[in-house]
Amino acid sequence: MNLRSSVKIQQEWDIVGARQIGRDRAKALGFGTVDQARIATAISELARNIYLYAKNGKIVFETIDDLQHKGIRILAIDCGPGIDDISQVMEDGYSTSGGLGAGLPGVKRLMDQFEINSEPGKGTEIRTVKWVR
Amino acid sequence: MRIPILKLHNYLLISIQIDLDDQTAIQFQEDLLSKIHKSGATGVVIDLTSVDIIDSFIAKVLGDVVTMSDLMGAKVVLTGIQPAVAMTLIDLGIHMQSVPTALDLEQGLLKLRQEVEE
Ligand SMILES: Nc1ncnc2c1ncn2[C@@H]1O[C@H](COP(=O)(O)OP(=O)(O)O)[C@@H](O)[C@H]1O
Numbered sequence: 001m002n003l004r005s006s007v008k009i010q011q012e013w014d015i016v017g018a019r020q021i022g023r024d025r026a027k028a029l030g031f032g033t034v035d036q037a038r039i040a041t042a043i044s045e046l047a048r049n050i051y052l053y054a055k056n057g058k059i060v061f062e063t064i065d066d067l068q069h070k071g072i073r074i075l076a077i078d079c080g081p082g083i084d085d086i087s088q089v090m091e092d093g094y095s096t097s098g099g100l101g102a103g104l105p106g107v108k109r110l111m112d113q114f115e116i117n118s119e120p121g122k123g124t125e126i127r128t129v130k131w132v133r
Numbered sequence: 134m135r136i137p138i139l140k141l142h143n144y145l146l147i148s149i150q151i152d153l154d155d156q157t158a159i160q161f162q163e164d165l166l167s168k169i170h171k172s173g174a175t176g177v178v179i180d181l182t183s184v185d186i187i188d189s190f191i192a193k194v195l196g197d198v199v200t201m202s203d204l205m206g207a208k209v210v211l212t213g214i215q216p217a218v219a220m221t222l223i224d225l226g227i228h229m230q231s232v233p234t235a236l237d238l239e240q241g242l243l244k245l246r247q248e249v250e251e
């Protein structure tokens with residue numbers, strides 16, 4: 001069974017809403033407390049990036065629950081300015097907004113799979129997965 | 134949404150009980166600094182027992198609060214950080230080494246008393 005749902009990120013408050021939905025989903029799937037916190041934190045980082053850099057976009061949640069494995073896939077999709085140099089934004093401490101620059105490299109460590117597709121001028125799509133252990 | 138700040142002798146006590154959004158976090162930063170200024174408090178304990186997520190934005194706000202309060206002459210101790218939150222902070226690469234922490238409110242007050250008396 002694969003359940004898919006999404007939330008729009010348009011205002012700051014949507015960041016909190018998205019991470020709460022993610023945590024509830026993660027809990028329902030059987031993730032432990034630490035992984036629930038990891039997933040909620042990753043969503044918070046991705047949603048804030050959409051809000052800050054692309055103005056609006058969406059977070060998509062997919063439940064992966066088949067015979068082999070169980071997990072959650074989180075997609076962060078926007079039609080914002082895109083990212084020029086992906087290796088640069090993946091460096092710890094790199095920020096164009098005076099932030100900590102911990103978001104993207106952090107999400108990569110918080111989740112099990114991480115992939116960025118971005119085209120300058122078109123937008124960004126980040127796909128991450130966390131597996132239930 | 135505003136986070137209540139309690140005064141106890143020379144100390145300010147805050148217990149964060151809600152899922153912090155950015156605006157509330159920034160408002161709290163302002164409120165705390167002005168309260169330190171008005172009260173002349175020498176120590177602050179921020180209890181995070183009920184906080185189950187700290188992302189890089191909230192971590193930055195908390196870190197800044199500690200630095201700014203310090204500049205104003207008030208020591209801040211963070212207490213009650215949940216194990217899961219401590220682990221996600223490490224994953225984010227945020228170590229908060231310069232931030233004094235304690236297990237709970239009581240230990241936090243003890244730590245303040247030691248720090249302030251030094
Ligand atoms: N969705 C996005 N669209 C365009 N640029 C982005 C997006 N997400 C992140 N970036 C860029 O990557 C940089 C690093 O992001 P991040 O690691 O989250 O750190 P921070 O948000 O603290 O700057 C940002 O400063 C921004 O320039």
Ligand SMILES: [Mg+2]
Pocket residue numbers: 045048049099102103104
């Ligand atoms: Mg970010």
